[in-house]
Amino acid sequence: MMTTINEMHQIFNLQKIQYDRAQPMTYEERVTVLNQIEALIRDNIPELITALQADFGQRDPLQILSADLTGPLATIAYIKKHLRKWILPAKQRSGLMALTGTKQYVYNEPLGVVGIMSPFNAPIDLALDPAVEAIAAGNRVMVKISEYTPKTAALVQKLSQQYLNEKNFAVVTGEADIAAQFSALDWDKLVFTGGSETGKKVLSAAAPNLTPVVLELGGKNPAVVLPDANKQMTAAKIARSRSGNSGQICLDTDYVLLPTDQLDEYVGLITAQLAQVFPTYINNSEYSAIINDRSYDRILGMLTEARQRGTRLITINPNNELVPYVKRRLIPLTLAINPDRDLQIARNEIFGPILSIFTYDSLDEAIAFINSHEKPLAMYLFGRSSRHLNQIISQTSSGGVDINELSLHAGSHSMGFGGVGYSGMGRYKGGKIGFETFSNQKSVYKQGVLAKYTTRLMVPIHNKRNEKLLKRMLGL
Known part of the structure; x- marks a missing residue:
């Protein structure tokens, strides 16, 4: 059952009331909520997989497990191992001032009520992963799951009502009107995962409240x-990565830069790999469908435009099936070789089973090509030369980098995850980094025996002696 705007406001107001600056959630209360979320997932894995498969029409259950369910469970386990220490005030070094009794601390205090908007491609993971970090920091959390996955959203809402108290964690469902109202609420922090253009609208809606x-x-x-x-x-x-979830993953490789003289060899290797992994598409539960008709038509439109412009397209279809298959919204992976720079597949994020391949003759040429686009969420480097790898890293900008690997930087519990520029702002995940993202890191400075001597420095009396002292301190 969809949430009404009035119901959403009621839950939001309840959580605002429950958030008490004078009595933040204790360690035990936070762990209790984390355990409830963990039980929600573990007790209902088959039902969650079925709901996501129903929303997509066809989706690999292993993809659902890895992309949607294991992340929050791993994050909960990691947080529970370290949370007691994170909550304590963190003592900072005071240098020589420590000899005078000066002390400095950072208190991680809860922000208040956090809103989270998750997308269709990983609606559970990208709702619960930031949620557990926000709860670990002592916040109340409300989640809006994408309207493109209504069955999943309805199930997670139903389960959250069974396993948790909505004063701590709640899920709202609904169409775009609910999402618009959700992003305009007076949150203490708002998290949105999705497309860059929609991200602009979310940022605009949050601006009147100065919501971070x-x-x-x-x-x-x-x-x-x-x-x-x-x-x-x-x-x-x-x-294998580009074909996972039919390319509907924000961290997927959008295009490849290859040495010119290795193009044909790599095309052959990629084609052979896909033929092995997906010898058939129709009635293959391991191959994901495109989420809806609008996205299906958008992807086909990109291919049609490229084909009309004479782009070399290689459709990997080893069983010669009648695909694209509109009835189930199935599109096989298609390689686009050196498409013109003004085509949609060269300019826009594809978010589907198309892999553009561009060739380069020098590393400077490849770097210039990357820098001609907006800053990406991730960049993937394959090779052995440390000099060349470091050159690319130092001369480009991206949210994160993997070397000889794909996407694993985003799952690390020792590094934060996020974009830069057009690919995002702010970082979460990464264990303590995520905890700190949803905390106010309050600085506390306790003066020692010098307290009675510093008054003149704080509010200087305008005389020659103090003028000379200040100038000496500033090196003037």
Whole structure:
């Protein structure tokens, strides 16, 4: 049952009332809520998989497990191991001033009520992963799951009502009107994951309340293949990753930069990999459908435009099936070789089963190509030369980088995850980094025996003596 605007406001007001600055959630209360979320997932894995498959029409259950369910469980386990320490005031070094009794601390205090908007491609993971970090920091949380996955949203809402108290954690459902109202509420922090253009609207809606916003967007994530890369491994990783969830993953490789003289070899290797992994598409539960008709038509429109412009397109269809298959919205992975720069597949984030391949003759040329686009969420580098790898990292900008791997930086519990520029702002995940994102890091300075001597420095009396002292301190 969809949430009404009035019901959403009621839950929001309840959580605002429950948030008490004078009595923040205790360690035990936070762990209790984390345990409830963990039980919600573990007790209902088959039902959650079924709901997501129903929303997509066809989706790999293993993809659902890895992309939607294991992340929050791993994050909860990691947080519970470290949370007691994180809550304590963190003592900071005072240098020589410590000899005078000066002390400095950072208190991580809860922000209040956090709103989270998750997308269709990983609606559970991208709702619960930031939620558990926000709850660990002592906040109340409300989640709006994408209207493109209504069955999943309805199930998670139903389960949250069974397992949790909505004063701590609640899920709202509904169409775009609910999402618009949700992003305009007076949150203490708002998290949105989705497209860059929608991210602009969310940021605009949050601005009147001065709501701090974490935007996890997307962009054209490049994979740069160096001449000395392991060809078999590189082709296998790129092919398998790009076909996962039919390319509907914000961290997916959007395009590949290959040495010109290795193009044909890599095309053959990628084609062979996909033929092995997906010998058939129709009635293959391991291949994901496109989420809806609008996205299906958008992707086909990109291919039609490229074909009309004479782009070399290679459709990987080993069983010669009648695909694209509109009835189930199935589109096989298609390689687009050196498409013109003004085509949609070269300019816009594809977010579907198309992999553009561009060739380069020098590393400077490849770097210039990357920098001609907006800053991506991720960049993937394949090769052995440390000098060349470091050159690319230092001369480009991206939210994160993987070397000889794909997407794993986003799952690390020791590094934060987020975009830069057009691909987002703010970082979460990464264990303590996520905890700190949803905290106010309050600085506390306790003066020692010098307290009675510093008054003149704080509010200087205008005389020659103090003037000389200040100038000496400033090196003037």
